Amino acid sequence: MDVCNCIKSLDITECIKKEELRMYPCLADTVYTVKIYEDDDTCEYINNDKLITILFRAVQELKKEIDTLKAN
Numbered sequence: 001m002d003v004c005n006c007i008k009s010l011d012i013t014e015c016i017k018k019e020e021l022r023m024y025p026c027l028a029d030t031v032y033t034v035k036i037y038e039d040d041d042t043c044e045y046i047n048n049d050k051l052i053t054i055l056f057r058a059v060q061e062l063k064k065e066i067d068t069l070k071a072n
Contacts, residue, residue, distance in 0.1 A: 002026055003058040018044055027054060
């Protein structure tokens with residue numbers, strides 16, 4: 001439930017912020033930094049493919065927990 005707990009803690013009322021993703025180790029690798037030229041500032045992006053994969057994993061964890069609760 002580590003991924004689910006991280007996601008539960010996010011404030012997604014408007015958007016998912018890079019700063020919030022970096023706060024949680026399980027979500028931090030979805031943010032990457034790009035520097036085009038050595039003199040330029042770096043740009044940060046969210047890797048949506050990784051984020052979607054993590055969200056699917058969270059759904060799988062929740063599904064497993066629901067199935068366990070239904071079995072009891």
